[in-house]
Structures are given as C-alpha cells and as structure tokens.
Amino acid sequence: MTGRPVAKGRVARRVDLLSLGTGHEALPLLVLTADRPGPCVAVTANVHGDEVTGLAAVHALDRILTAELTCGCVVLVPSLNPRGLMMQRRVQPDDGLDLNRAFPGDPDGQGAARIAGTVWRGLMQRSLDVLVDLHADSAVAIPYAIVDRSIRLSRPEREAMDTRLVGIAEASGLTVLREYPDDLYLRFRLDQSLAGAMVNHGKVPAVTLEVGPRRAVSGESVRTTVTAVLRILHHMGNVAQPPAGALPRLQGGPWRRAAAPRVRTAGVFVPSRDPGATFRSGEALGEVRGVDGTVREVVRADADGLVVSWSENAWIDARGVPGTLGLCGR
Numbered sequence: 001m002t003g004r005p006v007a008k009g010r011v012a013r014r015v016d017l018l019s020l021g022t023g024h025e026a027l028p029l030l031v032l033t034a035d036r037p038g039p040c041v042a043v044t045a046n047v048h049g050d051e052v053t054g055l056a057a058v059h060a061l062d063r064i065l066t067a068e069l070t071c072g073c074v075v076l077v078p079s080l081n082p083r084g085l086m087m088q089r090r091v092q093p094d095d096g097l098d099l100n101r102a103f104p105g106d107p108d109g110q111g112a113a114r115i116a117g118t119v120w121r122g123l124m125q126r127s128l129d130v131l132v133d134l135h136a137d138s139a140v141a142i143p144y145a146i147v148d149r150s151i152r153l154s155r156p157e158r159e160a161m162d163t164r165l166v167g168i169a170e171a172s173g174l175t176v177l178r179e180y181p182d183d184l185y186l187r188f189r190l191d192q193s194l195a196g197a198m199v200n201h202g203k204v205p206a207v208t209l210e211v212g213p214r215r216a217v218s219g220e221s222v223r224t225t226v227t228a229v230l231r232i233l234h235h236m237g238n239v240a241q242p243p244a245g246a247l248p249r250l251q252g253g254p255w256r257r258a259a260a261p262r263v264r265t266a267g268v269f270v271p272s273r274d275p276g277a278t279f280r281s282g283e284a285l286g287e288v289r290g291v292d293g294t295v296r297e298v299v300r301a302d303a304d305g306l307v308v309s310w311s312e313n314a315w316i317d318a319r320g321v322p323g324t325l326g327l328c329g330r
C-alpha cells in the first residue's frame, strides 16, 4: 500500500493508498515527511461529500508544505468520502449515513462504519499529535474553528485536553466556538465525529475548521483555510514562519455553538443581520415572509450572541432551523 518515497528538497512525499474494500476506490493519503523529527499532524477533508473547500485547501497545502515543512510529518487526506463528493451528497451514499457520526467505526463492518473504521485505523497507526478536520458550513457564514467537548475523558485529562484544544483552535486565527453543551453534544453524537472521536476515544487533540461555501470552490475560502492550517502548523512547530495575511477573527467570546431559534411558519427566511453581527436577547434575527412579501413571523434571539451562519436554503419549513448562532458563554 506504500509508494516509494520521492525526495523533493528536504521533504519526502509519498502517496499511501488506504483500501476500503471491493467496489471502493482506495483513499489517497499524501504523506509529507521532513528530514528533521517533529510532530505529526493530519489534515482531513470532505468527510461530508458536498463540502469541497477543504479538498482544494488540502491540494494547496500539499504544494506549499512540500517546500515549507521544516520538521515532523503532515498527513493530508483530500477526501474521506469520494463517493459522496461525486454524488454531491453529505452522507456516505452506500447506506445514506453520516460518516462524521460513525467514528471510531468498525473495519469489519459495513458502509459508513467500515469506511470510518478503516480510516480510523489508518490514522491511529501514524501516532498523530494533532488532527485538523476541514468542513464548510454555508456560503453565508463566518469562518470558524470548533472546540469539541472532551466528555469521555477523566476530569484532569479533560481539563488538559480542553486547554490544548482551545490553544490549537485559537492558533488558527479564526473565531473560536465551543461545541454544543455536553447534553446536546452527546445527543447529536458529536463524540462520534472524526474530531470528536479523536478527542474522546483516541485522546488525540483535534479541531474542526468550518470555512466556505459547501458546493463550490471559492478562492477566498481556500486561502482562508490554508492560512488557518499553516498557522496551526506554525503553532505546532512544523513550519518555521507564520503565514502572511490576517484572518477575520471576531473579538469577544467565548461563544458556544447553538441552533438559531426554530421558525413557527413556513416561508422565505430573510436575515436581518449578517454573519459576524452580534445581537442581544429579544432582538430580531430575520423574518419569515410569504412569496408576496407579507411578513409571517419575526424570528428573535432568545439569548445574547453572534450570527455564525444562515442556511443555504432560503425556503424554510415550519419548525425549521434557519442557521447557526454563537451564544455568549462556555
């Protein structure tokens, strides 16, 4: 499964193929190794098949790091869900399950569990120091980094992990959001996301970056992702120089991820605040309108916070969630 190393400057680059079994194309892992020892960082993308920003960012990182990696190794995984990519589907198409709720998975299982288990084994064999998983929230969103809840660790371990995760997330230069509170974190099975499982089951620090529109490769979003990852690699010591260029980090916080209030009526959701705008409890976030422009409902905040993203679907059904907020507090 291992290709022959090709020396290019001081960085060896090889492509390892991770076999997912019959009927599946093998997943390419681009492994860059500097000639000096150092931390090993994995950068994974496209676990949600319709989120393509991270994939193009990984391709750019491959080229940059072949010249810039000064120590340790970086494992780049352009797509964890190539079938979902080809079908423009979030889920793993074989069984329609969310691959990002299937970790650590089971290499002897079926569908998403099998893929997750094989990926998990392939990554854990590499003694990772950190994993960065690349996602895309919406075309109408701030870029942000997510800190998982290390709920399955013992208390002292949890405190140490939390400090590590916040440090890595802040090093990205993006706005930092903590995940949903513990009860929702468990209910949404976020400990079985790739980053959540790394933190909770593998005890490997992992952060998720959410940047860009889902379905199109936006140059600006790719550059933001690449800068954020390079900043993390500089924080880890893998690259000597921090990347040029400031990132649009919002001051304030801490914030925690929360769903925007559900709407009561179906219609066209028109936000009244842009991503990044802050609000106080009771203030309007947007309106649900009929096609004729009639305001059916004003959607109001039920706590203080900031707008993170609005859904890419303007039409919203009754009881639907129009977007994601960052609420004040941990």
Ligand SMILES: [Zn+2]
Binding pocket: 048, 051, 135, 136
């Ligand atoms: Zn995603």
